[in-house]
Amino acid sequence: MVESSSFRPMLNEDHLVIYLNYNNRSIVFNDEDQTVTVGAMVQLGEFNAFLDQYNLSWEVNFSAHSASIAGIVSTNAGGERSKAASQVAYFDLIGGDGKEYRLYSDLEQTHSMFPKLGTATQGLLGLITSITIHVKPRFKETLSAMVKIPYDQVNLFVDKLRDSPYLIACEMMDHKCIKEVLDRQDDGMTLLIKWGSVNTLNLESEFEGLVNSFPDYVESMMVSDSVSSEEALWKSRHDLSDTLRHVAKQKNMAYIGYDLGIPKDSLSRVINELNHYISSQGGHLFVFGHSMQSKTHYTLHCNYMMKKINPQLLPRFIKDELSDFDIHFSTEHGGCGEKSFNDILFVISQQELKDILVLTRQYDPNDLFRRNFKQLLEENIKS
């Protein structure tokens, strides 16, 4: 299962590099507790293919089919419905101290800004060897809809949607995204909604409730009536990231992205502030992402195009002007890469930095894993 070798690199005589190729790709279904145990290197695509065979599904799914499950768990990655932490029963890890641990996720942590024990560990504590994940029966029927909602009504509308046990996805795209991906001049936020059931899907009371509470918006709602029309509705969402990159290139502009957690009840105000600020700097902001990963925050990509980009512009604005709102950074992709670490420095407290260092030192006392990151931590802790 494990190939390993060690060698001294030419550039630095002090450091020993250990090359480990840990190739555990086993996948086992545990019938009695409806979990699946996977080896660390199993890829998302392989895992999904296995689940298909058993008519099963899990709540974290996205386009990076070659991402390993260990990578997904380590970054607390998330799909339309949930973050990895909420779907992982536990994972096994060999700590930097050589001991074996079984770690349990913090079900409440819905961002990936910084590690906690068992959540978003970001390769800092040791080597994950296997992961046990909760799985569910696959949906037999699904139905999707697209609807445009004024920004200040989004929260009310999404809350109403979330009353339904059948709701499985509610993605958001702001009016600028819709202009680029569908060439439509809209105001407000477009929601892409999906409901599903393992039995027959009956949405009569859901639609009745929506019509009673939001008659004007529901009137213009587009609803799928076949598998192909459902796929067509979702195409805009799936094409969006590539489309925006392409548009930036065409406009000869640089493009940068931030994964923000925006408190639900402040969505409209925060988007408004961000839009004004980025426009005043000569840029174009695009907001899109997930509404269901967290109870308290929408996890949104806030990406902008500008002729020349200063990566500190947006984090600094958030720190200086939007500090009244509890905005999270790096809700996806993990906050422990170098760029995202610099971003979270704008919002993280000294105590939180110290807590991370204590945690990593406890499990990896000799700094075997991601030593450079621990140096970054130390450099940013004021004595």
Ligand SMILES: Cc1cc2nc3c(=O)[nH]c(=O)nc-3n(C[C@H](O)[C@H](O)[C@H](O)COP(=O)(O)OP(=O)(O)OC[C@H]3O[C@@H](n4cnc5c(N)ncnc54)[C@H](O)[C@@H]3O)c2cc1C
């Ligand atoms: C096209 C694309 C789309 C994406 N879409 C989404 C999305 O919708 N939502 C989202 O949340 N993320 C998304 N991501 C990010 C993705 O979830 C992460 O990049 C993924 O977790 C990376 O997996 P990897 O195997 O490449 O891990 P790596 O990039 O190799 O590692 C990621 C982290 O995990 C650690 N790690 C990996 N394996 C182990 C192990 N065995 N033991 C201990 N630590 C380990 C590494 O040290 C590192 O810190 C996307 C990425 C791509 C490329």
